[in-house]
Amino acid sequence: MVGVIICTHGNSAPELLKSAEMICGKQENCHTVSFTEGESLEQLKAEISGKISDLKGTVFCLTDLKGGTPFNTLVSLLKSNPEIEIITGVNIPMLLELFINRSQLETEELLSATLEAGKTGVYHYQDIDSGTADEEF
Template identity: 75%
Template sequence: MVGVIICTHGSSAPEILKSAEMICGKQENCLTVNFENGESLDQLKKELVQEIDQLRGIIICLTDLKGGTPFNTLVGLLKKYPEIEIITGVNIPMLLELFINRDQLEKEQLLSAIIEAGKSGVYRYQRIKSSIQDDEF
């Protein structure tokens, strides 16, 4: 099973996981790492290494912000862990796509599907103006 690590600023990683699990059920082989205010880069790196070492095979790491500390720390770990994949901009549609298809799709198809789900999950609702005036009822 494809492993998943969600690493974000603050405590949003476990909370977004909880939200996704409300929809698609409890997930195995999925870990979260928080980067807390005041935490050192070395501590974050140590936590990420511990979590990566718990997982085997393909590991998809989702972060909140390109160029942020969680993202940059994972990029720095690629030399030691070339099997990890890093995707930024984590949102619930991405997680649902990943959880539903992580054992169904090949790695490259899965990565593309995750990114597409994340993009298509961003939507602005616009009210359609009615051609009938309220006072016509």
Template identity: 45%
Template structure:
């Protein structure tokens, strides 16, 4: 199974896990590491390293989902990649991406999982307005 570490600015990481677990159930090998206001970079990095070391001890590939490229969670993890060759990072974490990860991580190798969750994340972004909603209603009524 692919281990998952989610790291965001503030408490969003834990909230994403809680929301996804409402839909697909309690998860194992999944940790949230928030970067909190006023937290030192050393303390934050140590928290991440503790979770990564635990995942490595269990022999798992590690998927790290972060909120944004260039932020502290992303930068910290990219510096740690040298020590964790089975670590992959994906930016822009969202609920559809996390759901795909949770549902497929026991069935797929990390490379295949990455491809699937990137596609899922991109396809989950849509724009709606009154015109598109009206067109959608009309199309539905034609069935």
């Protein structure tokens, strides 16, 4: 089973995990890391490194923001941890896809499905007055 680390600014990582677990159940082989105000880069790097070493095999590391400190820290750890896959823009649809399929799909297929779920999970609903909307939810 692919390991998962959710690493974000503030407390959104554990809250995203809690929300996803409400829908698809308690997750094993999964950790969260919260980058908090005043935390040093060395502290963040050490915490992430510890979580990566706790998980065996491929580890999907999901962050909130490309170019942000959690993302940049993971990129700096990539050379010494080639088993990690870094995905940015974490959202609930992405997590659900990953959690539901991580023990069934191969890494590349799971990566593709996770990215697609994250993209299609962003949607702008427009109410149509005419009542002829063909879209189902």
